[in-house]
Amino acid sequence: MNEFFVLKLLDRLQGGFRRMGVDYPVLRSILQLKLTMDGRRTPTVLAGGKESKQNTEGSPFRIQWIYLLLGLVLIAFVVPEGNYLFSMSITFGIAMFMISTTLISDFSSVMLDLRDKNILFVRPVNRRTLNMAKSLHILIYLFTLTLTLMGPSLVFSVFKQGVLFFLIYAAEIILMDCLILVITGLIYLLILRVFDGEKLKDIINYVQIILSIGITVGYQLISRLFNLADLSISFKPAWWQYFLAPVWFASPFERLLGETRSDNLTVMAVMALVVPVLLLAVYIKLMPLFERSLQKLAEQGVGGKDSGRLPRRLSEIVCRSKEEAMFFRFTWSMMRNERDFKLKVYPTFGLSLILPFIFIFNSLSSGNMDAVRNSRGFLFIYFSALLMMTAVQMLRYSTSYKAAWIYKAIPIRETAPVYRGMLKAAVLRLLLPLFVIESAIFLWLFGVRLVPHLIIVLLSLLVYSVLCFRLLPQALPFSEKYSAARQKDFTGSAFVQLFILILFAGLHYLVTLIPFGIYIYAPILVIANWWLWSVSFSDAASRPRQIPTLRL
Structure with a gap:
């Protein structure tokens, strides 16, 4: 199997994993296998793009060039000085839309996968090691995708906006990824606790649809934050802005580097740090419950009654x-x-x-x-x-x-x-x-x-x-x-x-x-x-x- 660069980075942190009760050699082997198998999986974005024979080669990372092109476009939003709230709200809005939809379409199957449990639980592998392997697998994918999308604008910001802008930008990107992963996981956990069996599998499909629609509508609301009349950009505070995560992540730029010092920006800047960290702590705490709830996916629920009377009458x-x-x-x-x-x-x-x-x-x-x-x-x-x-x-x-x-x-x-x-x-x-x-x-x-x-x-x-x-x-x-x-x-x-x-x-x-x-x-x-x-x-x-x- 391939010796991935990210595994060499994790080798330097193996002491921390051992202190957490994780069997690091087993963790490394599981991650190496998962990353190798990713090379044989067809991403949903490209499903239908090639013949099936060609689809057996490549990985979800084959779509990186698409995100790289979009990442070059994002450079235009970090170039202007001033109006940081506007430019960075648009930047994080685009990034969250692309990353969230890709995570939902391509990696929900990984989050909800039971096959590794069926194989590894009969071996001497503890649950903490397996859960950590799954979380790191998703985070590796998420960070790789994010760096491809936002890496060009991140590097460019060092030369155009300075080191402070770069550090804030890098920290906000990490917090954004944590927020996307945790919210997706917590929503699935809620569904897992309420439904079971075959009904749950259908509900998960609908949740993915609702998440996609919600992201699209939220992205449309970002443009409503600002008054663009007469080519001037002005921010008008409103209560509903506290529900838009891209504005949270844009607020620290305006608060620390811009000219606006309103209480609204201070509150949203604090939310950009506190909400992802707090939700991440809750997610880690609930991870064993999430893994136990996944067993419901293996249950064969009783499907709803459908006599076929309606299609028969319509036909x-x-x-x-x-x-x-x-x-x-x-x-x-x-x-x-x-x-x-x-x-x-x-x-x-x-x-x-x-x-x-x-x-x-x-x-x-x-x-x-x-x-x-x-x-x-x-x-x-x-x-x-x-x-x-x-x-x-x-x-x-x-x-x-x-x-x-x-x-x-x-x-x-x-x-x-x-x-x-x-x-x-x-x-x-x-x-x-x-x-x-x-x-x-x-x-x-x-x-x-x-x-x-x-x-x-x-x-x-x-x-x-x-x-x-x-x-x-x-x-x-x-x-x-x-x-x-x-x-x-x-x-x-x-x-x-x-x-x-x-x-x-x-x-x-x-x-x-x-x-x-x-x-x-x-x-x-x-x-x-x-x-x-x-x-x-x-x-x-x-x-x-x-x-x-x-x-x-």
Whole structure:
């Protein structure tokens, strides 16, 4: 195995580990194995970027060049002198967004892993050594990722801002990493204490989604801290700023190096030190409880009752044939039970839900709420269809892809009912609930005058769903493994799909300029839906079917 540089650094601290009751030689061996195995794991960020054969080589650290490029951009925020609160809030906001989402997507599986316990607990390895190995493994990854992202601006700050700025910056980076790791761990511990078994595994997926959405919304709030009118930057204290961690980490710069000496900055500067250290102490204290709670992941919980009455009734209403209804129910069931599908698609569901309102929220800065209600800001609802770009793409993948041999065994005369039932299930299970939620909020914001426009939007999104299907390579539902996804197959089509979505919003805007335009546009969309849903799948059925061969 490789002799990693970080292990040589830990060798110098082995005395401290021994005093903590850790068996250092065993700890070193476990860490060496974990770091070696990282070299064979495909990062989620790059999942789908290469063929599966290529994905067997590399590691999560292969994405470092992406963070290095972004780290070079962060240099621009440490260059200006003065307004440290503004520049460093943006810097830490970007850093926390990138690091948190990467930790959630790539290393939650490490935090919640039980395999090392099943292997090592039957050997003479004490729990303290194993727990320390897991924590150090995550910290090594986290610090390596952070140094790649923030290292360029950290080094540049020595020459531009001086040694004091550099020392504050380095200390804040360490505290930021501790805060990210501890908050993630404590949230998982809370979930572990409340739920168990299979239900817990589903809850963890939803927690990852909520964390991603929360980080995105929090990042949007950072820009609200400052008044940028007339090219002047001014800070306006408010109570909700105490909940934004990037502002905590930016406060010491302004308090020690800037010109502002307000009590608000003093309190937040103290929070930047006290909160991470206090939470880290709590996390260390609760670590044995966390490890014991992880055993719930091995339990097989009793799943919730699902008679399938709803998908059966819907399939009877919207499907043309028994074959189409069968694959409608099959796709519906797979979307409900396929955990990897939910993990990859549901975050997009959350972002599609909040993105239209973020645009509306941004428009409030240039006018009052009455001006927004009388505007055409309701067209932002089209961005909810970004969900279909991801959902239609991921409908072809499954962790149980080897079962796709069943497509050859059952008597399918044509694949048109398969594709049609698949897409209808995706629309009714994913797109329609999202559209209903957003429509209710938009009606509250813009009033009942929006009803005809929402009908136009729904008809447009149905057309758009078919176009998303047609633009992607065709494959039977859940018949390919995730690692076989090739990014080059989807990158070009994603730009086309986004352009088409913007085009639909543009057409809607144009028809609002024409008297009774929406009442003329609606029948056109109805005809377009009828035609596309009739011919698109028959055309797709004539293409060669991609069904993997079962290998025994």
